[in-house]
Amino acid sequence: MAQLRRIKGFADLLPDDCRVYAHMEQTAREVFTRYGCQEIRVPILEKTELFARSIGDETDIVQKEMYTFADRKGKSLTLRPEATAGVLRAFIEENLDAQGDDAVKLYTCGPMFRYERPQKGRMRQFHQINVEAVGQAAPQLDAEMILMLTMFLRQLGLTALTLEINSLGCPGCRPAYQDALQDFFKGMHKERLCEDCLRRKLTNPLRVLDCKAPGCRELVAGAPVISDFLCPECRAHNDTVLSLLDRAGQDYMLNARLVRGLDYYVRTTFEVSSRDIGAQTAVAGGGRYDGLVKSLGGPDLPGIGFACGMERLALLLGAKQAKPVDFYLAVLDPRGLDPALLLAQTLRRNGLCGETALEVKSVKSHLRRANKLKARYCLLLGEREIETGNVEIKNMLDTTQQTIPFENILAVLTPEEF
RNA sequence: GUGGAUGUAGCUCAGUUGGCAGAGCACCUGGUUGUGGCCCAGGGGGUCGUGGGUUCAAGCCCCAUCAUUCACCCCA
Incomplete structure (x- = not known):
């Protein structure tokens, strides 16, 4: 009789692993609480439509990475590929904005599911620690969230990490940049752009910036940069965020090519990465998503959030000794x-x-x-x-x-x- | 979805031109009539991923298959 095995990309977290995961969660809880974050737990299963609408129909996540299936009555359900959509759905459905707070700050952690080929630091079921702050457009909140993230990572003892920041503009100024990019790529011959980017330059030119193919990187070096296209409001917002980080003593790198994979991001985006965990370098990432709450049927409230990959943090943390x-x-x-x-x-x-x-x-x-x-x-x-x-x-x-x-x-x- | 690598003891891995299945660690027992770690001695454990093929003979060669893993892609 064949032995029953776990399914591909799904890992058993053994006692040695669980000590590390518990430590991460405990540290997150402690640090995030200092910032007024409260815990929330939402289902891991949601209607497929929720993810399609929030993450973006054109993204890889929605197009080919979701665990989607019909329940017994034919409803299309999906195992969450990320946490933001579910948390915001709950925020709207439970009227969490009715508290009169400046911003409602929520954190959660748990498993996410994406149908991808597993490799180092990438599982089909993986775990994230997630934070969402809803209700404030102020740049101070952006800085606070980034500082909270780095405090968490430092509290875990992780120092050899890189924080990169970019601004993606807003629906007001981004189109002009996208047009400029498309113009820039228009004349490019097939020999220079990779196959994917030939498609991307039409559907989502921002993604070309993020391509790792050598030819594309070379080209992108000469491409227009978003910072030249930001409207005065976005520029001021970005300046305040960066200035606050400077004054808080937070190191960071500007990365005009930092484009995140989810369609809902506007203005501030950021990513923390490590060179020590294989090809998948991102350990945390996030950004501002003004407009997303409204597009999910809620009030027109701005928001910002980020996610940490626990598997990737665990690669950096190493084993934790059992207690005597x-x-x-x-x-x-x-x-x-x-x-x-x-x-x-x-x-x-x-x-x-x-x-x-x-x-x-x-x-x-x-x-x-x-x-x-x-x-x-x-x-x-x-x-x-x-x-x-x-x-x-x-x-x-x-x-x-x-x-x-x-x-x-x-x-x-x-x-x-x- | 594409490409490479690897499947031998619980774990990490050796295994030569094809000729009886190995080591280290871990585990158990003893060295002490009731005393751990270090050391020493002994011991238990393996359908060599699976199914075919070649051969007097296959862990080793050939084919298939499954699994794992790394990378592309994408992202936490």
Whole structure:
């Protein structure tokens, strides 16, 4: 019989992995809370239309990467490929703007799904930590979100990262830039632009800027830059954001070719990347999406958000050690099994952390196990102890050892001691 | 969707011109009548991804297939 295996691009996160993921989530929670963010959890399954409308029909995500299927009544549903659409849907549906706040800041984390070929740092099911801030168009919010992201990453101990920033303009000024780009690419011969870009220059000329083909990069170097086309409002917005980052001591690089893959971004876009995790370098990315909430049927509110890829952060973080435990209870005589379990229960009721042996073994083998668990104390319960009503307590760190009456254990093993 | 690489013990991997299936780590036991880590000795574990083919003989050569992985693409 063939063994059942996990499906392609879906990973089991084992205990060693989960410690790292829990650490990321805990750090995010702690840092984001300082900024007034609150947690929200939304379904991972939504109507297909939600993603098609928000992410953009022309994007690769919608065209070929979504897990879409019909439910039992024929409704088209999709496993979320990103979090923003679902969070904003909830924001609208639950009237979260009715609180009278300047901006509603929400974070969430969980699995996302994209049907792509897996490779290093790219899974079909992957995990993101996501933040959305809705209700404010002020550039100060852009700066705050970027600073919050970098504080989070620094708190995780990650420093060898690059922050890149760009402005994509707004519906007012971007068309002029797109026209200029199209003009620029119009005369380009097939030998110079790659196949994809020949198509892109008509459908979404901004994407050509992001192409990694050597020929295209060469060409793009001479292409018009968005900053020359920004309207006065976008320019002022961008200047304020950059100035605030400067004054906050935040390093960054301007990247006029930074174009994000989702259609809804306007003005500020940003990306954090690493060279140390393979070909997929982006660890976090986001931008402003004024207009998106309205286009999803909500009030006309501006917003900005970002996502962090947890798999990619995990590649940078490395393994996290298992925590030591307080005790391990070794049983050397069958009559000790019941008392051991009850004793362990008492210790745990008092806040201690540890395990009890479930079968009788040699002292040596018990101590080896205690050592492996990194137990601070190994309690021994054998024939001698049972007959005298004592327990032998061995301190695993300094190897000292004492015999004490069963009922006095808590006097020795107090939580304060740890 | 396209291209490359790799599938041998729980893990990481050796395996020569085709000739009895190996190491390190991990695990278990012992070295101490009831004392861990270090050290020493011993031990358990493998349909060599799967199915065909060539051969006296295949882990090794050929074909197919599945899986994994890296990259393109795209993105977190």
